[in-house]
Amino acid sequence: MKIAVLPGDGIGTEIVAEAVKVLKALDLKFEMESALVGGAAYEAHGHPLPESTLKLAKEADAILFGAVGDWKYDKLDRPLRPEQAILGLRKNLGLFANFRPAICYEQLVGASSLKPELIAGLDILIIRELTGDIYFGQPRGRRTAVDGHFPGAEEAFDTMRYSRPEIERIAHVAFQAARKRSKKVTSVDKANVLETFQFWKDVVTDVHKEYPDVELQHMYVDNAAMQLVKAPKAFDVVVTGNMFGDILSDEASMLTGSIGMLPSASLNSSNQGLYEPSHGSAPDIAGKGVANPLATILSAAMMLRFSLNQEAAAQRIEAAVQKVLAQGLRTPDIYSEGTTKVGTAQMGDAVVTAL
Amino acid sequence: MKIAVLPGDGIGTEIVAEAVKVLKALDLKFEMESALVGGAAYEAHGHPLPESTLKLAKEADAILFGAVGDWKYDKLDRPLRPEQAILGLRKNLGLFANFRPAICYEQLVGASSLKPELIAGLDILIIRELTGDIYFGQPRGRRTAVDGHFPGAEEAFDTMRYSRPEIERIAHVAFQAARKRSKKVTSVDKANVLETFQFWKDVVTDVHKEYPDVELQHMYVDNAAMQLVKAPKAFDVVVTGNMFGDILSDEASMLTGSIGMLPSASLNSSNQGLYEPSHGSAPDIAGKGVANPLATILSAAMMLRFSLNQEAAAQRIEAAVQKVLAQGLRTPDIYSEGTTKVGTAQMGDAVVTAL
Numbered sequence A, B: 001m002k003i004a005v006l007p008g009d010g011i012g013t014e015i016v017a018e019a020v021k022v023l024k025a026l027d028l029k030f031e032m033e034s035a036l037v038g039g040a041a042y043e044a045h046g047h048p049l050p051e052s053t054l055k056l057a058k059e060a061d062a063i064l065f066g067a068v069g070d071w072k073y074d075k076l077d078r079p080l081r082p083e084q085a086i087l088g089l090r091k092n093l094g095l096f097a098n099f100r101p102a103i104c105y106e107q108l109v110g111a112s113s114l115k116p117e118l119i120a121g122l123d124i125l126i127i128r129e130l131t132g133d134i135y136f137g138q139p140r141g142r143r144t145a146v147d148g149h150f151p152g153a154e155e156a157f158d159t160m161r162y163s164r165p166e167i168e169r170i171a172h173v174a175f176q177a178a179r180k181r182s183k184k185v186t187s188v189d190k191a192n193v194l195e196t197f198q199f200w201k202d203v204v205t206d207v208h209k210e211y212p213d214v215e216l217q218h219m220y221v222d223n224a225a226m227q228l229v230k231a232p233k234a235f236d237v238v239v240t241g242n243m244f245g246d247i248l249s250d251e252a253s254m255l256t257g258s259i260g261m262l263p264s265a266s267l268n269s270s271n272q273g274l275y276e277p278s279h280g281s282a283p284d285i286a287g288k289g290v291a292n293p294l295a296t297i298l299s300a301a302m303m304l305r306f307s308l309n310q311e312a313a314a315q316r317i318e319a320a321v322q323k324v325l326a327q328g329l330r331t332p333d334i335y336s337e338g339t340t341k342v343g344t345a346q347m348g349d350a351v352v353t354a355l
């Protein structure tokens, strides 16, 4: 079992170090190899996703990823910016299925913006298509407008697109995930405006015929953004495209109040996967030893489950995280009165001890 | 002053009737003419936006609009569905500037999903570009993919686009609105992924040079969806494109808990405007006399202010609405213990009395 370890920028190095510590404490044999990615790779090699890093990622069974990005790279040309590394990995490895659980941890109910009765016990699984849509559609660029409101003016454009097999495969992923949960899928589209998402709705409806035991609901993206606020617990599995999934999964994770705790997985059709926390690189607190490593540690658990076929080890990590929370240990982002404030490394050590 | 009255579907007729009642109670002279739109127009004339309705709308100084849509039209071909009426009006009248206030009414703080301290006093103005972006970009449709992940497969596609003058004019609207408020604009984009929104960001930055007294902040759309949940009061004026604006304005209005109270305005460059409540047609409660007419009544106030140049009358209506709320009158959607439940017509009558 080979794991590519790509810590990246900002707090990435600190939080990934703790996840590696936890993995090493398991009685399993992994080969782990690290490489630079994002801004760190740009500084060292002039590119956010150097050939050597991409090669390592391709050869590995799984990638443990920290986070990329920093304001200081904002002025770089787009192809050199840190985010291009994550987009490049998704594309090159075909990581089309992104799993983003939005879970409200019992001990952190108070950290949510929402009233406790609306959020306690929340457990949504957002499944976002990750290699299609307007993220990668061609053509795109700048040109002179030939029609529209201002013919002759300078304009920029992008192409949104989805093909039938791209929608089919993510729909299968969603229905299969729903079978292991409460058998309910909400497919989010904008079929009333977009050709792409009328097609999305049609294809998801077709695939649904193979899953008569699963309930399917269609919802417009604007309404989904509202219903997540109004009654988040009405959702179970949510499946949507790359762009809408970007927005809704972030909205949902912030609703939980547990964003420092939320892992994510991005899989391809051979179950090779990239695992990263749902939060970002937080350059403002980087290097201070205060970042919460739990989302990354829980991402490592997802990696064991989905790519390395080690369900028992995944559950051990998840139980250990529950235990440290029950012990009252909290990094500053989730601290509240009456709990014990700890730093990044202390939190990682506590998880190892709890294992 | 000529007002086109387009009640539409569902609760549209009931709520618009109350707004008309309020307008008639003012000591002003309007010519008001009604027409069918949406599903109602489709049933009568075979089209959601008949020529006669469009003609009336074009000739009027302002349009008072209810709501369109009903599940029963879901199976119709897209061009015949009720929503096409509102898209057609926006396009044909060039209503590019959509104003969507997200205000939390003091008396309704408890109706919000959010904790009172996060939401009380909220007053955001979302300015959404309404005639461009992927809503109207050509080409769009279905075809056989020539490249991408599955060449040869059936695919659907849409075109996102913005030209410089389209972005410039909405940016001016936002900066000018900010000058009358707290001089702070957040421009929402996805410049890290989309050519269109890198261009958006560049052009907004250029226009900003003419408004050195206004503070400009750029934010990615996924982050904006999160920050609205985490700290909504950190926003004042938000400006964004058609698609992102659709999602974020709905999210923000649901956050307030006051969605039954929120008006909207869509203006063109001659200040001709369409005024409608932020909520939808609610077919489930149509005809029962329980819908909240206040968002529509407040939309009529916006109409007086922006298109009819009657600021004093606008303020009279707004004060009257405040008064009925202070009196404890509530339609079922905003009812809470200790207040008085009233129906649609009673609420309209109470506003007239309060005038």
Ligand SMILES: CC(C)[C@H](C(=O)O)[C@@H](O)C(=O)O
Residues within 6 Å of the ligand: A083, A086, A087, A246, B192, B193, B222
């Ligand atoms: C960094 C950015 C390109 C990325 C995205 O938009 O997909 C991020 O927001 C995410 O959700 O992983």
Ligand SMILES: CC(C)[C@H](C(=O)O)[C@@H](O)C(=O)O
Residues within 6 Å of the ligand: A192, A193, A222, B083, B086, B087, B246
């Ligand atoms: C009905 C629909 C086409 C419309 C839109 O997407 O613009 C609606 O959601 C709105 O926000 O007015």
